[in-house]
Amino acid sequence: SPAPLRDFRAGFVSIIGKPNVGKSTLMNVLVGEKMSIITSKAQTTRHRIMGILNGKHEGIPFQLVYSDTPGVVKPAYKLHDSMMTFVKGSLEDADVVLFVTEVGEKAADHEVIPLLQRTNAPIILVLNKIDLSNEEELKRKTEEWEKEIQPAAIIPISALLNANVQTLFDAIITRLPFHPPYFDEDELTDKPERFFASEIVREKIFLNYRQEIPYSSEVVISEFKERDDMIVIRAEILVERKSQKGIIIGEKGAMLKKIGSEARKDMEDFFGKKVFLEQHVKVEPDWRSKENKLRQFGYEE
Ligand code: GDP
Ligand code: K
Ligand code: MG
Numbered sequence: 547s548p549a550p551l552r553d554f555r556a557g558f559v560s561i562i563g564k565p566n567v568g569k570s571t572l573m574n575v576l577v578g579e580k581m582s583i584i585t586s587k588a589q590t591t592r593h594r595i596m597g598i599l600n601g602k603h604e605g606i607p608f609q610l611v612y613s614d615t616p617g618v619v620k621p622a623y624k625l626h627d628s629m630m631t632f633v634k635g636s637l638e639d640a641d642v643v644l645f646v647t648e649v650g651e652k653a654a655d656h657e658v659i660p661l662l663q664r665t666n667a668p669i670i671l672v673l674n675k676i677d678l679s680n681e682e683e684l685k686r687k688t689e690e691w692e693k694e695i696q697p698a699a700i701i702p703i704s705a706l707l708n709a710n711v712q713t714l715f716d717a718i719i720t721r722l723p724f725h726p727p728y729f730d731e732d733e734l735t736d737k738p739e740r741f742f743a744s745e746i747v748r749e750k751i752f753l754n755y756r757q758e759i760p761y762s763s764e765v766v767i768s769e770f771k772e773r774d775d776m777i778v779i780r781a782e783i784l785v786e787r788k789s790q791k792g793i794i795i796g797e798k799g800a801m802l803k804k805i806g807s808e809a810r811k812d813m814e815d816f817f818g819k820k821v822f823l824e825q826h827v828k829v830e831p832d833w834r835s836k837e838n839k840l841r842q843f844g845y846e847e
Contacts, residue, residue: 555722556609557641560667562633563658565589565617567648568674572705573597573614576715580816581735581742582614583749587760590752591616592625593844594632596736598729603719609727610718613639618658625834628845633661640667642721644714645697647671649679649687653694668698668721672714677704739817740767741844746812747781747825750805751794759793762786764833764843769824776820779813784830791827802827 561569565588573582577597583590591614599610613636616629637643643665645658662669671691676684688700699717703710729736744765752760762785769780785791795802806825813821833839840846 551726552606552724554607554609554724554726555603555719556611556725556727557722558611558613558636558639558728559642559644559718559722560613560615560636560640560665561644561646562615562637562661563617563646563672564651564656565619567617567646567651568705569617569646570614572644572646572672572674572703572711573612575705575708575711576610576612577734579734583745583752585749585752587752588617589619589629589761590749592629593737593741594636598734598736600727600731608719608722609729609731610722611728618661620657623834624837624840625845628840634664637661637664640665641723642718643667643669644718645669645671645695646674647687647691648675649673649683649702650675653687653690656694659695662695669695670714670717670721671695671697671700673700673702674705676702676709677707740770742816743767743770743779743813744781746816747783747805747809749812750809751783754801754805754808755793759785759790762790762834763794764830766843772819776822777813777817778822778824780824780826781809783825783827784833785827786830786832786834788829791829794827 561573563569570582570584570591574580577599581597582595595614597612601608615633615636619626621627673687684702691700701714701717703714744767747765751763764784766782768782771778783794785794802825806823810821810823
């Protein structure tokens with residue numbers, strides 16, 4: 547085949563790492579939009595979420611297709627198997643891999659290292675949360691990682707404070723292949739609007755309930771109707787047990803009302819329109835272990 551024209555760069559950038567290291571925070575900073583939900587709880591992200599950024603770098607237009615992924619965990623449920631399939635798929639497509647770690651993590655025997663065999667793409671080791679660290683520790687971690695995986699680059703950042711993210715961006719863009727764009731310029735993501743509506747409700751569940759409730763919950767958008775002046779959204783919150791339904795609803799419906807109003811606000815920001823949100827809570831026993839349910843909820847590549 548003929549050599550690619552050197553007038554456009556485009557490629558897939560996979561963001562991987564353990565739970566809670568800041569993958570989703572970084573994705574949002576890099577894309578400049580809140581595409582991916584963020585909480586302090588592990589396993590908040592369950593899907594592969596693509597965020598697309600178009601721009602120009604040193605006179606050459608580019609399209610970066612970032613993939614945020616679930617944190618790498620040992621599967622305990624069928625749901626986790628499917629989450630790990632998203633991680634592997636994202637690695638296999640990658641032109642550049644951002645392996646996100648936080649400074650506190652050990653490099654030796656790291657769970658993500660075996661997965662790196664699935665890619666030939668350059669690996670950029672991101673040392674996140676430098677706001678919680680110091681120079682001495684950073685130097686030590688850099689040496690540790692160099693010994694363990696010899697990445698193409700090691701870049702310390704704070705995704706939360708948007709510190710040194712420009713250096714990371716430069717490291718990504720210079721490794722992006724020359725290739726025509728994969729998506730139309732006005733596309734922000736590969737996911738439908740309903741997906742983001744359900745993720746916003748899920749984020750509020752993660753932020754407002756404790757223990758097993760967030761992990762036992764799933765959100766299905768059964769109606770998404772765009773009118774001239776507003777969007778009507780019906781969200782079904784599924785839990786595994788009847789007792790959990792009561793907790794979600796709360797006394798006199800207070801908790802459900804709280805997450806509903808928080809979710810509605812975020813939806814209005816995200817969609818740029820007034821939102822009417824209706825919520826229902828249903829019991830779907832053991833949905834995390836049922837293949838047909840997982841398929842129905844979109845946990846399939
Ligand atoms: P993920 O599970 O890897 O996607 O991590 P998240 O993006 O959901 O972030 C997990 C937690 O780490 C959240 O509470 C974030 O606010 C926090 N976090 C992310 N980046 C940073 C950072 O650079 N510094 C600090 N101190 N916290 C961060
Ligand atoms: K998280
Ligand atoms: Mg995440």
